[in-house]
Amino acid sequence: MGNRASMQLQQEEIHDIQNETGFSHNQIVRLYSRFTSLDKNNNGFLSREDFLRIPELAINPLGDRIVHSFFLESNDETVNFKQFMRVLARFRPTKTNVNKNKLNTREEKLKFAFQMYDLDGDDRISREELLAVLHMMVGDNISEEQLNSIADRTITEADEDGDFMISFLEFKKVMDRVDVEQKMSIRFLN
Amino acid sequence: MSEPLEYTALLDQTEKDDQVYTNVGYGSRGDSASICQTADYSLTLDELLYRIQYAFLNKGYDVEADVRQVLQDCDESDIDTLLQGLNSYPLTIQQKLAVSRLLHKEGNLKIRYKRGKDQNVYKRKDADKVFTVVTLWEDTIKKISAYFGSNVASYFQFVRTLLYINILMMLLLVGFIIVPELIEGNFQTNVTYGGHFGELSNSFMFYGLYTEDLGLTYNLPLAYFLTWLAANLVCFIYIITIMIVRYHRSKLSDDRGNEYKFAWRTFCSWDYSVTSRQGVMDYRTSLRTDIKEMVREEKSTAKVDSCTKFTNYMGRILSNVIVLGLLVGSGFLIYEVAENRDLLKDLPEPLDDYVRKYQLTAVVAGLKFLVPPIFEQLVRLEGWHPRIETKLTLARTTVFYIASLMIFVTSLYEVTDDCSANSTMVADMTHNESCCWENEVGEEVFKVILVDLGILFAVGILFHLHRALWVKCTCKMIGYSKFDVVSSVLDVVYGQCLVWLGLYFSPVLAAVSVVKLLIVFYFRYFIAKVAMVPPQQLFRASSTGNFYLAILLMNLFISLFPMAYGVIEFIPSVDCGPFSGYDRPYRVISELVGELPNWLEDALTYLGTPAVFVPVLILMIMLVVYFKVKSSSYKRLIMELRRQLKFERKVEKRKIFATGRAMSGGALSRYTSQESLVTPGTRHRKLSQQTETTIIEEEQDF
Numbered sequence: 001m002g003n004r005a006s007m008q009l010q011q012e013e014i015h016d017i018q019n020e021t022g023f024s025h026n027q028i029v030r031l032y033s034r035f036t037s038l039d040k041n042n043n044g045f046l047s048r049e050d051f052l053r054i055p056e057l058a059i060n061p062l063g064d065r066i067v068h069s070f071f072l073e074s075n076d077e078t079v080n081f082k083q084f085m086r087v088l089a090r091f092r093p094t095k096t097n098v099n100k101n102k103l104n105t106r107e108e109k110l111k112f113a114f115q116m117y118d119l120d121g122d123d124r125i126s127r128e129e130l131l132a133v134l135h136m137m138v139g140d141n142i143s144e145e146q147l148n149s150i151a152d153r154t155i156t157e158a159d160e161d162g163d164f165m166i167s168f169l170e171f172k173k174v175m176d177r178v179d180v181e182q183k184m185s186i187r188f189l190n
Numbered sequence: 191m192s193e194p195l196e197y198t199a200l201l202d203q204t205e206k207d208d209q210v211y212t213n214v215g216y217g218s219r220g221d222s223a224s225i226c227q228t229a230d231y232s233l234t235l236d237e238l239l240y241r242i243q244y245a246f247l248n249k250g251y252d253v254e255a256d257v258r259q260v261l262q263d264c265d266e267s268d269i270d271t272l273l274q275g276l277n278s279y280p281l282t283i284q285q286k287l288a289v290s291r292l293l294h295k296e297g298n299l300k301i302r303y304k305r306g307k308d309q310n311v312y313k314r315k316d317a318d319k320v321f322t323v324v325t326l327w328e329d330t331i332k333k334i335s336a337y338f339g340s341n342v343a344s345y346f347q348f349v350r351t352l353l354y355i356n357i358l359m360m361l362l363l364v365g366f367i368i369v370p371e372l373i374e375g376n377f378q379t380n381v382t383y384g385g386h387f388g389e390l391s392n393s394f395m396f397y398g399l400y401t402e403d404l405g406l407t408y409n410l411p412l413a414y415f416l417t418w419l420a421a422n423l424v425c426f427i428y429i430i431t432i433m434i435v436r437y438h439r440s441k442l443s444d445d446r447g448n449e450y451k452f453a454w455r456t457f458c459s460w461d462y463s464v465t466s467r468q469g470v471m472d473y474r475t476s477l478r479t480d481i482k483e484m485v486r487e488e489k490s491t492a493k494v495d496s497c498t499k500f501t502n503y504m505g506r507i508l509s510n511v512i513v514l515g516l517l518v519g520s521g522f523l524i525y526e527v528a529e530n531r532d533l534l535k536d537l538p539e540p541l542d543d544y545v546r547k548y549q550l551t552a553v554v555a556g557l558k559f560l561v562p563p564i565f566e567q568l569v570r571l572e573g574w575h576p577r578i579e580t581k582l583t584l585a586r587t588t589v590f591y592i593a594s595l596m597i598f599v600t601s602l603y604e605v606t607d608d609c610s611a612n613s614t615m616v617a618d619m620t621h622n623e624s625c626c627w628e629n630e631v632g633e634e635v636f637k638v639i640l641v642d643l644g645i646l647f648a649v650g651i652l653f654h655l656h657r658a659l660w661v662k663c664t665c666k667m668i669g670y671s672k673f674d675v676v677s678s679v680l681d682v683v684y685g686q687c688l689v690w691l692g693l694y695f696s697p698v699l700a701a702v703s704v705v706k707l708l709i710v711f712y713f714r715y716f717i718a719k720v721a722m723v724p725p726q727q728l729f730r731a732s733s734t735g736n737f738y739l740a741i742l743l744m745n746l747f748i749s750l751f752p753m754a755y756g757v758i759e760f761i762p763s764v765d766c767g768p769f770s771g772y773d774r775p776y777r778v779i780s781e782l783v784g785e786l787p788n789w790l791e792d793a794l795t796y797l798g799t800p801a802v803f804v805p806v807l808i809l810m811i812m813l814v815v816y817f818k819v820k821s822s823s824y825k826r827l828i829m830e831l832r833r834q835l836k837f838e839r840k841v842e843k844r845k846i847f848a849t850g851r852a853m854s855g856g857a858l859s860r861y862t863s864q865e866s867l868v869t870p871g872t873r874h875r876k877l878s879q880q881t882e883t884t885i886i887e888e889e890q891d892f
Contacts, residue, residue, distance in 0.1 A: 056465035061474070117457070130456060137460055138478050146485045153452040153488065160839070174453045 009081075017082060021089035022102045027188045031088065035081050045078035046070075061136045065116040072115055087112075093185040107172070109184040114171050124165040127151050233259050235268050239275075246280040253281060254288050261292070269293055326350060330715060337469035338673060338724045339461045345675045346711065348738045352686055353707045355428055359421045359693070360700035366417040367697050370408050397628040397695045397767050411768040412778045418694050422750070425690075429743050433736050455484065472724050479726060483576075498573070505571035512568060513586055520557045520590070521597045527553045528601035550634060554598050555641040558684065559649075562587045562677065576727065584676055588741065591684050592748055598638070599691050599752045602631045603760065626766040628695045631756075635692030636699070642685055643706055650717045658721035670723045679738050682710065687745045694753060 009032050017028055036042075038050050048067055057063040074083045090112050092104040115121075119129045130151040138147070158166045158174045166174075238260050245251045260268070273293055276286055327350055335343035459480070464473050527550050565586045569579045654671045661670055689703040757776065762769035769775045783794050796802060 059465065059467050059470050060460075060462070061470070062460060113457070134456065137474070138481060139474050142478050142482060146482060149485055149488070150452060150456065150481060154456045157450045158453045161843075171457075174450045174457070178454070178458060 013082070017085050020082075020103070021085050022092060022104065023085065023089065023188070028085065031085065031188070032081060035084055043078075045080045046084065047078055061139070062116065062133070065119075065133070065136070069112055069115050072121070088188075091184060091186045091188075093187060094181045104185075106180055109180050110172055110175055111168065113175075113180075113184070114168050124163075124167055125171070126165045127155055130154060130166075235260055235271070242279045242281065244280075245285075253285050254292055257289050257292055326353070327711070332463075334715065334718065335463040336465040337472075338464075338718065339469065339473055340463045341675055342673050342718070342724060343463065344738070345678050346715070348679060349682060349707055349711050349714075351432070351739075352682060352742075353704065353711075355425055356686075356689070356700055356703045356707060358424055358428065360704055362417055362421050362424065363693075363697045363700050366413050367410070370410065370413065396632045397626070397697075409778075409782075411772070411775075412782055414697075414768045415775055415778050418697075421693065421700070422690070422746075422753075425746060426743075429739055429746070433739050433743070436736050436739075452484070455481065469724070476724065476726050487575075502573040505573060509568040509571045513565065516561055516564065517590060517593055520561060520594055523557070524550070524553055524594060524597050525601045528598070529604060548637070550598075551637040551641050554594065554638050555645055557594060558591065558642070559645055561590055562680075565590070580676065580727070584680070587677070587680055588744075591680065591687070592745065595684070595687055595691065595749070596752055599631070599635075600755075602634055603752075603756060626763045627760075628763060628767055632692055632695030632699075635688055636696060636702070639685065639688050639692075639699070639702065639706065642688070643709065646681070646710065646713065650713060654717050654721045670721060672725045673718055673722045674725065678714065679741070682707075683738075683742055683745055685710075686742065687749050690746060690749045691752060694757065 009029065014025060014028050017023065018025065023031070035046070038053070039046055040050065040053075048071070051067040051070065052058050052063065057066065060066070070079050070084070070087050071077070073087050074080070079087075086103060089103040090108050092102075094104055094106065094109075114125070117125050117129060117133050119132060131147055134147050134150060155164055155166060158170050160170055160173070161167070233256060238256055241248075241251065241256060242253060245253060257272070273290070276290055276293075279286065281289070327346070331343050331346050331350075334346055459477060461473060464470055562583075565583050569583050569586075572579075572582075574582065657668065658670055661668055685706065686703070689699050692699050758774065762772060762775055764770055769778070772778065783791055786794070
């Protein structure tokens with residue numbers, strides 16, 4: 001199935017990723033195999049089409065936004081393995097008695113969720129962005145007026161500094177009572 | 191990097207670990223001259239390739255051995271190189287086949303691993319871990335949630351939790367009671383009890399068989415009693431532990447003032463475990479319905495005129511009266527049927543026998559089947575919000591189930607007084623009537639459990655399947671049945687409650703419950719996949735999954751009372767069971783205590799007296815009050831701190847605007863304010879005119 005000599009995972013890389021993300025050695029190797037299986041052309045990186053080839057992601061109405069969050073890390077049109085792992089690291093379960101320099105803190109998870117809704121990347125969720133996301137989730141068959149009222153009510157509830165946009169701080173406050181640590185955690189290989 | 195040190199450590203690891211993938215990256219650093227060293231003989235890949243190339247000159251060359259050696263320390267790219275070039279090597283066909291087989295066998299794990307197969311099935315040996323945790327039914331539940339969503343999947347997860355609990359109980363009971371009895375018991379064959387199960391009534395399934403004297407080493411009565419207590423305790427501890435663990439994970443900041451209904455809906459309502467196309471479409475539909483309903487609710491606040499109010503109140507009073515009537519009526523009915531053995535007279539003989547045997551079971555099961563749907567229809571009279579409707583029905587159904595079970599069991603206890611009415615009575619040769627009331631109770635409970643299962647099958651097949659066939663074949667708009675999570679959960683909890691109630695009288699009920707739960711899981715899975723659609727209402731019972739566990743715990747606690755009553759109040763049967771000689775079952779413990787050294791016995795007896803018991807009770811009450819006061823003072827502290835935060839923000843804004851106004855007026859619109867409030871890393875933004883005026887207005891209020 002092609003020569004994989006160019007894509008083997010070096011030991012230093014594994015160590016680096018381990019230090020940065022906190023994944024264990026086995027998890028990194030397993031995820032590397034997943035990465036390479038997604039990478040059909042053996043490029044060493046993933047593009048958006050590679051992600052959208054995953055059927056579950058393609059069906060999900062918010063799938064596009066999820067894929068977009070992967071690409072925010074790299075600021076590019078491609079994602080290499082390290083960036084891939086950095087994004088996935090946010091979904092590791094949080095342990096409360098572990099040092100906090102990792103990427104799976106509550107703040108990072110919420111930041112991931114926030115970036116999914118922030119379409120233009122200005123660190124604010126505006127009304128139009130909310131409407132776009134609602135459209136994606138609910139689809140058609142619901143009137144514009146109803147969607148508008150929902151978006152308005154959401155902003156009214158969440159907004160505190162009066163700029164009619166939701167900043168990350170306000171978003172955090174809204175999610176205060178939501179069990180983010182459990183809902184946004186995947187037990188990799190456990 | 192210190193190569194030599196690391197290298198030997200790595201070599202050690204490779205010898206330990208079968209699966210060589212941990213060698214990924216060792217040796218070859220991207221160049222083709224990979225260095226694979228074994229401890230005593232160095233054979234590089236290049237060397238191997240060189241040898242293979244001139245193998246035609248070397249007649250007795252054992253290429254397999256060399257490849258094996260190289261394989262020990264090399265990685266996938268080398269194997270790939272070898273495999274690809276295999277055709278071009280000057281080896282005989284046999285050699286090539288052997289090498290290819292070897293490479294595929296040894297190297298196959300690595301290659302197959304890279305292709306990323308299904309994760310769930312893999313159980314790998316790991317140098318660190320000894321066991322890999324394999325969760326039961328994980329992929330089945332994933333398949334369900336792909337179509338039905340996480341609400342329905344939570345029902346199946348609950349069944350799985352119950353299965354674990356029952357397995358624990360079963361292990362305890364089988365290990366300590368059933369197995370010793372089977373091994374060493376001398377079965378009393380002189381008296382056979384004519385129970386409902388015929389032969390089985392006299393087996394180890396029921397209480398009656400267990401004897402008192404069981405060889406000198408094993409004290410069966412004590413074991414029976416203590417194991418039963420331990421099984422209940424284990425259930426308690428397991429449920430409470432799971433609840434605490436889940437509770438810890440959720441952050442409960444009990445601030446009722448911050449209910450972000452719309453924001454939560456917008457940001458948190460998509461269920462990511464739905465991964466099938468049909469499931470996504472269904473979920474979107476129910477999300478749409480939910481949102482429309484929410485918007486409608488917002489618009490129609492407090493527009494209730496007095497006419498509808500009046501009808502609502504009348505409806506509520508009426509339905510509450512009916513509900514109460516139903517509860518009392520069913521309780522009375524169960525009691526009467528249990529008491530009265532000759533309810534239907536003048537029936538032909540075999541039918542009469544059947545009726546006598548099964549009347550109580552039929553009544554209990556029939557009531558459970560008929561009454562909850564009546565509750566569901568009744569609640570519509572009351573004109574509540576749909577969410578409150580669901581909760582109210584849930585509460586009523588729970589109360590009904592508990593009440594009917596309590597009455598069922600207590601009315602069974604009535605048979606203990608009157609031996610002649612007991613069907614297990616047998617007139618012995620020595621003209622003594624010997625009866626075994628525990629067997630009777632155990633058998634009745636057993637029968638109800640079996641009938642419950644039967645009703646599940648009947649409803650599933652006759653109702654849901656047929657409805658699905660009807661819809662499919664005649665395309666009527668009845669619609670498929672919706673999976674009702676709440677009533678399914680209550681069903682399963684009811685079954686579990688029955689098991690707890692009957693556990694003392696029939697130790698094998700735990701095993702029966704395990705089998706029943708397995709059947710229930712697969713049957714419901716089958717019916718759901720084939721004949722049902724996801725529920726329309728997005729009813730989220732609880733955010734942490736604690737809700738079902740709380741109902742279960744409450745049931746366990748409440749079913750303690752009849753059990754304790756049965757054990758404390760009634761004299762065990764004289765002729766059967768392990769406690770036949772005793773006045774009360776717990777006397778076994780006093781007997782055990784009696785055998786202890788004097789000082790210990792005195793101490794324990796002293797502990798039982800009120801002189802110790804009452805101060806302990808008072809102490810516990812004081813502790814509870816103390817913690818409650820502490821938690822409410824923390825709550826007040828939290829509210830105070832939140833108010834301070836808001837205050838700080840407003841004060842900052844005022845200051846900024848004051849400075850802004852002190853500068854030239856035009857600069858205000860370009861002023862990137864709120865610098866002090868912005869966390870580092872967020873970009874600055876312009877304040878628009880509109881927001882500026884809003885802030886100024888707000889500030890003036892202050």
